[in-house]
Amino acid sequence: MQEFPLPMCLWEIVTGYLQFQGICTRTLKQTLTHGVCMRRDGVLLRSVFNQTIDRYDGDKWICLIQHLDAKQILFHDGKVLLVYKDQVTRLDPFTLCNDFVIDVDVSVHTVEVLSDSLFLLVVKSGFFSLTSIVCEVNNNQVIQTPLPLDFVYTNLLQYMGEYRLAIARGKQIDIWNLKTKTREKRLRGHKVRSLLRLSNHQLLAVYECRLIQTWNIVSGECLPSRQDPFAHETSSKLVLLSDGRIMDPLMHVWNPKTWKCEMIVNGICTDTTTTSEGDLITYSWDRIQFWK
């Protein structure tokens, strides 16, 4: 969004209208939520304890599926991705039909959703080693591409768009092209704590030594590091807001141009998702909040 070719003065005017205001428009309490998804048709779904999928009818939660007993339940393109020990399936929660089933010879370690059409399946390839399969979904057909990515931690992985995936391992960030199956760049910095996509080419690295640094993943250049301003009190990831600003786990909103805190939002947030319009939805185990 930041790369839209508008003159800077016009860009400031546009973002001024689209700016995140930190106003809570709606709160759903006592939700027991593990995961939340707002589909493109406006239907709100939740997963509870990796067991059930519910939809919200505007007044109460209605159970669509129960007794799933999955290792992981994720939302993918408005549907439900069920991760079992040796199988991954995508289920339409309304028709209860499987879009696809992926059987895995070895044990599934974890699944990470990258975009509406991509997810990363991490499998155990040995006693202490992992490997990844990039799954691209097109008309319910899955194209699987094995890649030597031994990803473990969610906060050390960031999908950048344009089939580029950033993966941090210790002091090194690798930029993989999932289409060409090649590693485009290898970037060396400090030990990485988390990654955040600022734009398709700009990647923010948050380091263990409490510094942050912005990388251009195409040129390999970086801006000078500076002191990390973000709160680290919870394990939540940083969130890129629709206006280009960054929200930390304590819901402080930072301007990445000035690195000043411009807003403190009064809410509780364990994880986030968005509406189809790009508005922020935050959720924790006991509430879902909608923001403008």
Place this chain on the structure above:
Amino acid sequence: METLLHEWLPSDLVNIIDSYLQFYRRCIRSTNLITSVWDLQALGTGQFLCETHGHLATWDPKTEKSILLTGAFCGSFASQNHNIWIKNYKTLKRLDTITQTFNMEIVMGEDIHEFIILDDRRLLLSFPNAWILITCNQDAYTICKLKTQMEYFGSVIALDDMRVAHTSDNYNVGIWNLVTGEMVRELKGHSHISTMRYLGHQKLVVVSYDNTIKIWNLTTGECEMTLQQDVLIVDAMVSDHRLFTNSTDCQIRVWDMRTKRCELLPGEYISFFFHDGYLVTHSHNNIKFWV
């Protein structure tokens, strides 16, 4: 042998011989690893300390056996003889690699930003605008808040004799005496500072974001050498008259500090160090020894 050559031969001839001898250019051992190694350090026991997927393990280069020491943690670590200090948010723990047990835990009131090992007994913890000196005695420790007048958080590295180097702002390095709590020297003339590395023998390397490398003599306060590289440096070490740098492109460059000529070590590496007369490099799944 190299030093002897320098003493007895004309420098032109030494350069020619050097180019044939090519110190640390010959890989004599390459070990592939079954798991991804994020970081590698030498322990005082002759073993190596490996971080793999956030776990710590020892790896013995003689037997090639490894022992898992910890579960996964997010944080940083540093080794001191056979001990490892592990930082995790507000907590600092000391792990004895021989007994494989934690024998000290220090819990602070807020997140520890950085910690550095000063000597066998003392650590320096940095917080925004404050430094805390920890002195360890067997299984107990004392805390002392140092009165410094820092206006800038910066980064700090240990020198020797209870001194540290601190990026007092983006452009200058302050040399602090922790006993007196005073800044004893300031090194100026850098652009935005990226990295510092103490080489021992009163030599400090300071790297700036414009890719310049300055080597300072801390006794005289003079800049002895300025080099310019084309890629940003993240680490530097010196062996004899050669400066080894690792950069953001993961390449190790070897500078001849007399001729200012630079060569690339083939391959990509996460880090490197000198151990037992070898240059040790590591990438994600490989450890190499160079002579």
